[in-house]
Amino acid sequence: MSAPSSIVIIGSGLAGWTTVREFRKLDKTTPIVMFTTDNGDFYAKPSLSNALSDQRSPAQLVTTPAAKMAETQNVTLHAHTPVRSIDTAAKTVTTDAGVTPYSRLVLATGAQQIKLPLQGNAVAEVLSVNSLADFAVFHERLLGAAADAPKKHVLIMGAGLIGCEFANDLAATGHTVRVVDLSPRPLAALLPADASEQLQAALSGLGVQWHFGTSVQSIDREGAALQVTLANGDKVQADLVLSAVGLRADTALAHAAGITCERGVLADELLQTNVVDVYSVGDGTAYASAQGRTLPYVMPIMQAARTLAGVLAGQPKPLVFPLMPVGIKTPIYPLVVALPAPGTPGAWVLAEEGVWQFKDGEVQRGFVLSGAQTKRRAEQSQLTQA
Ligand SMILES: Cc1cc2nc3c(=O)[nH]c(=O)nc-3n(C[C@H](O)[C@H](O)[C@H](O)COP(=O)(O)OP(=O)(O)OC[C@H]3O[C@@H](n4cnc5c(N)ncnc54)[C@H](O)[C@@H]3O)c2cc1C
Structure with a gap:
C-alpha cells in the first residue's frame, strides 16, 4: 500500500x-x-x-x-x-x-464529543457538531430540503464556546433557542463574571432562553416533539437537541x-x-x-x-507557543479571550469598558476584549506576559 x-x-x-x-x-x-x-x-x-x-x-x-x-x-x-x-x-x-x-x-x-449519560427513548436523536459530516446531519434536520422550512425549537446542552456560538447563530436565523448548563452563566470557565453577564444579556436580547444550574436528565420522543426533562424537574419541548458539552x-x-x-x-x-x-x-x-x-x-x-x-524534514526546532488569543464568534457580543495558564495567581480587573485584564500584581497575564474593543487584540497581546 x-x-x-x-x-x-x-x-x-x-x-x-x-x-x-x-x-x-x-x-x-x-x-x-x-x-x-x-x-x-x-x-x-x-x-x-x-x-x-x-x-x-x-x-x-x-x-x-x-x-x-x-x-x-x-x-x-x-x-x-x-x-x-x-x-x-x-x-x-x-x-x-x-x-x-x-x-x-x-x-x-x-x-x-463527550457523551453524557442520559435517560429516555430519544437519546440517540441528540446531535453534536464536531465535523463537516456532523454539520451536514444537523443542517438537514434543522432545515430539511425546503428553503422555507418552519423555524425550529433547538435545545443546546452546554453554554461553553461552541454552545454559545451555535446559540447566537441559531437565534440570529430565527430559531427558538434554549441553553441548559450546570454553571451559573455562559462561558463561566473562560470569562470574568461581568463579561459573561453581558454576553448572556446580549444573547437574551436575541431571544435565547437559559436554564442554568441544572442539566438535561432525559429526552423522550412524544409525537413530533422531543420532551426534555431537566434535573430540576422542568420539562421543555424541542424539535432538536444539540449537545455542546465539550470534547x-x-x-x-x-x-x-x-x-x-x-x-x-x-x-x-x-x-x-x-x-x-x-x-x-x-x-x-x-x-x-x-x-x-x-x-x-x-x-x-x-x-x-x-x-x-x-x-x-530534518530541521527540528522545539515548539514554543506564543500567546494565542481565541476569537469567540458571537457577533451579537464579539469576544477575544487570552487566558492565563491554569493556576496563575492573580485576578480579573476591569481596565475600561470592554477590556478586562488578568493581573498578577502589576503584571498582565491575560485579557478579555468585547464588542468594539476586540480590535485591540494586538495591543493587549503585547502588554501580556504569558
Ligand atoms: C463548531 C466548532 C467551532 C470552532 N470554532 C473555533 C474558533 O472559532 N477558533 C478556534 O481557534 N478553534 C475553533 N474550534 C476548534 C478547532 O476547529 C479545532 O481545534 C480543530 O479543527 C481540530 O482539528 P484536528 O485536526 O486536531 O481534529 P479533527 O478536525 O477532529 O480531525 C481529526 C481527524 O482524525 C480522523 N480520525 C480520527 N480517528 C481516526 C482513525 N482511527 N483512523 C483514521 N482517521 C481518524 C478524523 O476522521 C478526522 O479527519 C471550533 C471547533 C468546533 C467544533
Missing part, C-alpha cells in the same frame, strides 16, 4: 492537512499516505458555528475538495478508512484494507498501541510521543510545550504543525 519510507498521517482535519502543507514547503518528494475516517475534504471547522448566518450549506463550507488536496500536496489519500490498530514494533498501521508500513507516523486524530482528546488508538496518553497523546517539544518515530499534533495531543495541556484551537494547531513539519 505504501513504500516503507512513507510518512503515514492518521486524520484529515486541520492538524493533519496543515502538517502536510507545511511539510511540503520543505520536502516535495517523500511519500505521504493519509488515512482518514472522513472523506478528506479540507474545510475550516470554526465556520460550522456561524454557517447559518452566513447562509452557507455544508457543501459550500468545503474550501478544497479531498482529491484536489491529495493532488496538489502529493498525498496518497485513503478516505473513509479508519486505522484500526498500530504496531509500533513492526512500524505498521492496520485498516480494513490491509497493513501499511510507515517510517514516521503522525497521529492527528482530533477529539470526540475529549481521542486517544483510544494510541493508548491501545502502548503510546503514553494523559489528557491527550503526550507529545514532547518536538511533537514526539514516547514511541520512536510516532508523533502527535492537534486536538488529540497533550503538549509538553503547554505543561501537558491540550489546546483545541486553530492557532496552536498551526504552530504545532509547523514545528512538526520541520522535525519530519
